[in-house]
Amino acid sequence: DSGVTQTPKHLITATGQRVTLRCSPRSGDLSVYWYQQSLDQGLQFLIQYYNGEERAKGNILERFSAQQFPDLHSELNLSSLELGDSALYFCASSSSSGFGETQYFGPGTRLLVL
Amino acid sequence: GENVEQHPSTLSVQEGDSAVIKCTYSDSASNYFPWYKQELGKRPQLIIDIRSNVGEKKDQRIAVTLNKTAKHFSLHITETQPEDSAVYFCAASKGSSNTGKLIFGQGTTLQVKP
Numbered sequence: 001d002s003g004v005t006q007t008p009k010h011l012i013t014a015t016g017q018r019v020t021l022r023c024s025p026r027s028g029d030l031s032v033y034w035y036q037q038s039l040d041q042g043l044q045f046l047i048q049y050y051n052g053e054e055r056a057k058g059n060i061l062e063r064f065s066a067q068q069f070p071d072l073h074s075e076l077n078l079s080s081l082e083l084g085d086s087a088l089y090f091c092a093s094s095s096s097s098g099f100g101e102t103q104y105f106g107p108g109t110r111l112l113v114l
Numbered sequence: 115g116e117n118v119e120q121h122p123s124t125l126s127v128q129e130g131d132s133a134v135i136k137c138t139y140s141d142s143a144s145n146y147f148p149w150y151k152q153e154l155g156k157r158p159q160l161i162i163d164i165r166s167n168v169g170e171k172k173d174q175r176i177a178v179t180l181n182k183t184a185k186h187f188s189l190h191i192t193e194t195q196p197e198d199s200a201v202y203f204c205a206a207s208k209g210s211s212n213t214g215k216l217i218f219g220q221g222t223t224l225q226v227k228p
Contacts, residue, residue, distance in 0.1 A: 002157065033215065043158070043203060043218040056213035090157065094214055100146040100165060100207065101214050105157040 003027065004093050004106035012112045018079040021109045025072055025093030031055070032074040033094070033103060034066060038087040049074055050096075081113045116141045118206050120219025127194050128227050135189045135222045137204035146207040147180060147187050148216065153200045161202075162189070194226045 003026035013019055025032050034046040045058035049068035060066075063081075068074045078085060088108045094101035117140040127133050137147075145166035150158035164171045164178045164187065171178050175194075180187040191198055201223050205216040 002159075031214065035216075035218075042220045043205075043216075045215045045217065048213055048215055050213075056215045058215065096214075102148070102160055102163070103214065103216065105150075105159070107157050 002104040002106065004091060004104050006089075006091055006106035006109050008109060009107065010110050010112075012114065013081060014114055015081055015083060017081050017113075018077065019081065019111065021076040021078070021089050021091075021111075023074045023076070023091030023093075023106055025074070025091075026104055029093035029095050029104075030072065031094045031096060031101070032068055032072070033092045034060075034074070034076050035090045035092065035105075036087050037090060037108070038084075043090070046076070078111070083113050086111055086113045116144075116206070116208065116217045118204060118217050118219040120204050120222055122222060123220065124223045124225070126225045126227065129194060129196060131194055133189075133191045133194055133198070133224055133226075135202055135204070135224075136186065137188070137206075137219050138184075138186050139206040139217075140185070141206070141208055141217075142185060143208045144185075144206040144217075146214075147178070148205050148207075149176075149178060149189050150203045150205065150218075151200045152203065152221075158203060191224075194224075196226050196228050199224055199226045 005024045046060040048056040092103040148163035152158045177190045204219040
């Protein structure tokens with residue numbers, strides 16, 4: 001157990017809908033990273049928050065947004081869902097924002113868009 | 115842009131043999147290189163990492179080598195065991211105090227046959 005929690009574990013929804021994925025980092029970690037894992041794309045970095053502020057952005061679609069709250073948990077919002085958004089979504093946390101910090105992954109949320 | 119190439123995509127070895135997975139990266143500013151192991155349906159777990167100020171690091175049966183000139187790093191697993199069977203991902207992170215975002219390779223599925 002990495003200490004990072006994610007809810008829900010599974011999510012099934014329809015195209016055009018909106019969902020929210022939740023992540024709680026390890027105690028004391030200030031950074032939260034979101035990654036998308038699909039069969040043909042591997043693990044893709046989406047976005048990073050550090051202590052409540054956006055720190056880095058990857059190839060995140062405009063339909064996706066995220067935020068980190070004062071208690072450091074983070075939410076990833078996916079809207080206008082398409083079939084291609086079906087994937088495993090992982091969050092990871094680290095103690096600071098810089099490189100070289102071990103990132104601990106949560107168990108992931110498996111999203112299926114029908 | 116930032117890119118990490120990983121080879122081979124699949125690798126099958128006999129128990130007790132060695133396994134080698136290779137990665138190349140495009141951004142010469144990268145200086146942190148972790149390796150993650152992901153078992154089926156589970157989260158990626160860090161197994162070893164290396165920073166650019168060292169050329170090799172070993173932890174029991176696992177070793178990683180780094181050639182910064184060639185922008186190439188490799189994972190070596192000796193005396194493989196069936197429980198080593200998993201998907202292995204290499205990653206690279208750019209030297210920046212602002213973000214530790216990881217750029218992942220496409221993954222290598224390792225099968226260790228008893």
